[in-house]
Amino acid sequence: MGVTDDRSLSGVRIVEISSFVAVPLAGMTLAQLGAEVVRIDPVGGAADYHRWPLTAAGDSIYWAGLNKGKRSMEVDLRSPDGQHLVQRLIAAADVFITNVTGRQWHCYEALRTLRHDLIHLEVVGRADGSTGVDYTVNAATGFPLVTGPADHVGPVNHVMPSWDVSCGLYAALAVVTALRRRDATGQGSSIRLPLDDVALATAANLGFLTEVMVTGEQRPRLGNAVFGQYGQDFTSSDGAAFMVVALTPRHFADLTALTGTTKAVAAVADTLGADFTDEGQRYAHRDVLNALFAAWFRRRTADAVTDALAGSSVLWERYQSFAEVAASPRVTANPLFGLLEQPRIGAYLAPGLPMSFDGNHIRPAPAPALGADNQAIPRQWLGE
Template structure:
């Protein structure tokens, strides 16, 4: 904490972000900004946006997904088609020294356009997440299909595309959006200028595929990238099964890792003989990758003959990179969660009490803990009063169905 009361962990304290969005990318961006100290007010239509009841659900029917991505925010619910509600939300976006920041993925609403809002707030920061740069729609699943990853994911002999469970493009897009807003705030503080920012989900995926070399490889090399199952392209890595059904991922990135793996499995002499027979230099990572199948055949028996506990104990005594495959249920009860200061007990109404993650980065040795997600519309009346509306005016709006609270 500095002399003026500012916290290094909350550098965005004093700014207000209005989030009008749904699903993953924008809500994640908003929650990230909240963890960095910003006040984030999520505005939803009456009854909630399309993601309000998205699975998984708690026993009480509350969306575990929704509460997970909206922790610590304030919630306003309004009839977004009503002119009176649009005027109030416009004021919420544009008024006040802390305001002037909109995060949205809602297209086609003229009253939320940059050109409309900037006339009221010249230093407006508006971040709009699009599906594609041309304005057409797309979601993580369709973007993923279009980029190429499902056709290099899965077993080597599998003919069908394999989607990834992790919504990688949504997550990256959310982080890029939060970074864009933080950078725009810095620019506004320095120059007084706002920013009009668009971030297409597909461009996030395309940029990532380019940065990682997937697209460059396709531009320069005729041969397509093969499916590898659980192997690692250009390196030696493979999964192995233990005698008791446990499965391990083992990665040998360096010559030392590889040498220790051969020593551990008692295959050192066999590996040397193989190197001689193939005229292969296994200190080279590309060579280890090209001969991965025959090397795996040498190492696999050692794993198959031992239970998981024995394998884990033996691997732990080496520098080899490894981990046992675990279920989410196993991870949730593991000390890496239960004894991790990243996680603190959180009582979420409608969901229960559980260990919730705060901000992953620790600042000066501490993580910013999570706060519960709001009930839909829980802050509507308070936020309207903060805009200067009288209690009578707020009551009139509630009775007219323009806004709602505690839905």
């Protein structure tokens, strides 16, 4: 597998006014697919320009990571001249994406008078117009109350901003869909994407909300167990943690054979009247099964556990830190990643898009310096 510079959105121009995760991720994804994306920030940068993590010199690793492959302009967005310039740039583009809401000068109604077939995408917090960010939307969607140890009382937030990420990818998909519709019909689009609706749709699609509606039952807090399946974390004699999952009867049979518990598990099944070829039965009786399997892990080193699991059909992985992952062949020998010389940040392995096209990955490109294209974009897009 190699790398490619062939990108399907070549020739598409996008103006982005954004901050934080969802819209910057959408813009970066579209840029990696070949669109020319110009991120326009207020003078000095938007609220995310200095967001942690930072280099020793105070430059945002976060900002560089979510703006790869874009171009950048700094504009006084409060001044009439600055607003007029941005409106003209949007009219010269194909798409405008933003999560900076409530600005009449770049709302769809104002901009469509300048370009009738404009694709305008706005990410908002909630459908009713109220504010919402990943952390508050997550709190209101139910997941923190089923996250964490089974005996824990109170909410547990997850670290990954999954609603922002999902929203950003939905936004990129919506833009590509609108471009295809415009190619077919000549029509522009006004797209409104509430972050809260992304979370609600996902919770419903995965059954978390539907379960309550249909059965009246609330999903329990399970710790590291897998709902409705057999999955559990175990610790080796030298303290390494492993996640083990048995989704099928074969997986489960291999796990019992591997741990030398086949007879004991059969005896438990007879005593309980359980059929462990059924995934629901394995889940229902997970506590007694955990106790049987845990003893095998406690008697073996991490290397011995790894060797044994690697020779079976059981689904498993050793828990790893970010530092371990960054140094592993999953990153260092993965064509997804390429060496990137990022100004102000340094040289590091950075990802392109996680999908490949005809066996080739799209190479990553560095994020721009803030305002690097202040002169070039008006000249190239507006002839000034």
